[in-house]
Amino acid sequence: MxxxxxxxxxxxxxxxxxxxxxxxxxxxxxxxxxxxxxxxxxxxxxxxxxxxxxxxxxxxxxxxxxxGNPYLKANQVYTYLKSNGNSYIFSVFADDGQLYTGTYFVDNEYLSAPENGIIKIKQHLKLSSLGDFEVTDSIIEISRNIKTAFREWDENDTGYVKNDTIHLTASYIAKRYGYEKKWWAKKHKTHFIHAYQPKLKAGKIKDPQFGYDVFIVTGEFNAYTRN
Incomplete structure (x- = not known):
């Protein structure tokens, strides 16, 4: 993109x-x-x-x-358990080159409490575009534009896809409209694990209120704990 x-x-x-x-x-x-x-x-x-x-x-x-990439599950749903242990980030790496995400808490109006290792979606989840991505063989790069009241910048994540799991292993401040690191920026080591969830189904629609593309997610998925 x-x-x-x-x-x-x-x-x-x-x-x-x-x-x-x-x-x-x-x-x-x-x-x-x-x-x-x-x-x-x-x-x-x-x-x-x-x-x-x-x-x-x-x-x-x-x-x-x-x-055509043999590693990435395009238009499918990945989940990442946040550090609080009580909420998940849901992600779809879409075939339009955009990353769609949304964060939801367990045991609330959207997600059930885990039962026999399964969390069910009570009402559909809506994922919005967070940024762009590129995938080459098993290597993936994500570009996120971040805005605050005082400044705006692009922050990128890099990593790899293996065994239906995305491992994001580094992040850095990048140049605008691309994946190139700014010369002064430090690359920070990370390890965010996004697991593919085959029982979750995702479909793209136009948001009825705002008119932009979103993904709607339904189904159930395997709960897991942080290592």
Whole structure:
């Protein structure tokens, strides 16, 4: 998602106040247009194709990359037990490149108390976008934009996926719109464990009140204790 945003900003800049980008050697984009029946294989690619379809091509390419990753369970639910031992963070790493999360307490209106090692969802949970992520093989990076009343910054997490579990092992202050660490920033060691929960089901909808994308989670999951 960050890479798509960067490309869009560059694209708008060059189209509004500079020469046209030398883009016609993008054979992967042309093949995408042919495969999706947007142009004939013998036609010549031009600016209009980029204006109409290139952003969609970037989204579709990212989606294919995420769904094809053999380690990450895209659009499925992971849980992380917080340090208080009484609340869980629910996360969905979606095929649109965004991380959706929500935090809920056990034994309240949303979650039951554990019974025989199982916690049931009483009423659906709503997860909202926290930031973007990238996954390459088993390596995952997360970018979170944080705002307070006094400042705004980007904080990133890095880690790996193994045996249906995400291990986030470091965090650092990053440059805007990317995953590169700021030169002065210190990388902090962490170990946040997000476990895949196959009995939880997630579906994306438009929030009826605000209109942005959210994930709705239902089902039950295995309770666990912190090591």
């Amino acid at each position: 960050n890479k798509i945003l960067l490309w869009l900003l560059v694209f708008l800049f060059f189209n509004s106040c500079g020469p046209k980008l030398p883009r016609y050697t993008d054979t992967a984009f042309k093949q995408y247009l042919i495969d999706t029946n947007k142009m004939d294989k013998d036609a010549a690619i031009n600016d209009s194709y980029y204006d109409k379809y290139y952003l969609k091509y970037l989204y579709d390419t990212e989606k294919k990359h995420i769904l």
